[in-house]
Amino acid sequence: MITLFTYSFTYLDLVLVALVAVFIGMSKTGVHGAGMLAVPLLATIFGGQQSSGVLLPILVLADVMGVFYYHRHASWQHLRLLFPWAAAGVVAGTIVGSYIDDKMFKVIMAIVILVSVVVMLWLERGHKEAVPHNKTFGVATGVLGGFTSMVGNLAGTVMAVYFLSMRLPKNTFIGTTAWFFMVTNWFKVPFHVFAWHTISWNTFLLDLLTLPFILLGAVCGIWIVKRLSEKAYRWFIIGMTLVAAVFMLR
Incomplete structure (x- = not known):
């Protein structure tokens, strides 16, 4: 066992944290x-709720990289609609998360991933015209995105469904998503610190050690995206999400 900032890890745990x-x-x-x-x-290392607090500073650090590289491609028309409703979803997620146990956290994570995969497959089979392109749909997506972001850091699938249905070009999709999550994740930090107590100085110091691995992943992501067509990119997102769903339900 190895102890880092009050956390005890096996060597496998450390490999998994770096992989994350x-x-x-x-x-x-x-x-x-x-x-x-x-x-x-x-x-698998920290449990459901605690892992969401450990993951958030990693996300915050990585968000800066994503926005730095793709900031020019954001669709602010969509972001202006989503931001206030995502904030409402974060508040709702904070309240709900205060009353559910760790097992329920994992169940919610698995359900969100599986439902999102089903919807994305449905969209790819030619049903994009059936998705509403109105303010109500954007409001609902914002609330659900904020809620699932707070309860499990799983809004990526929700927002992927929304932005794919809006038929945003690849770089605009990435840039808009990057801005959405940077703002939303920074907004979540006080709730994790003062309401759930899942982020401490020890958490932050541990996550700082992952910076080289975040940078490595960012470079790999840029390399992959540049080599995928629009259609291949959408199917790649669906495939990776499906793998995550299967892993969660093991």
Whole structure:
């Protein structure tokens, strides 16, 4: 066993934490399904709610990289609609998360991933026209995105469904997603610190050690995205998300 900042790890645990950081770096530069893989990996080490607090500073650090690289491609028309409703979802998620146990956290994580995979497959089979392109749909997505982001850091699948249905070009998809999560994740920090007590100085110091692996993942993500066509990119997201769902239900 190895002790770091009051946390005790096996060597396998440390490898998994490093792998999580690589996946998060990849997700912030376009390989969004990789972020879904990170969630169940970290949950096996820390449990459901505690892992969401450990993961959040990693996400915050990686968000800066994603926005730095893709900031020019954001669709602010969509972001202006989503931000206030995502904030409401975060508050709702904080309240609900205060009353559920760790087992229920994992159940919610698995359900969110599986439902998102089903919806994305449905969209790819030619049903995009059936998705509403109105304010009500955007409001509902914002609330659900904020809620699932707070309860499990799993809004990536929710927002992927929304932005894919909006038919945003690849770089605009990535840039808009990067801005959405940077703002939302920073907004979540006080709730984790003062309401759930899942982030402490020890958590932050531990996550700082993952910076080299986040950078590695970010570079890998840029390399992958540049080599995928629009259609291949959408199927890549769906495939990575499906792998995460299967892993969570093991």
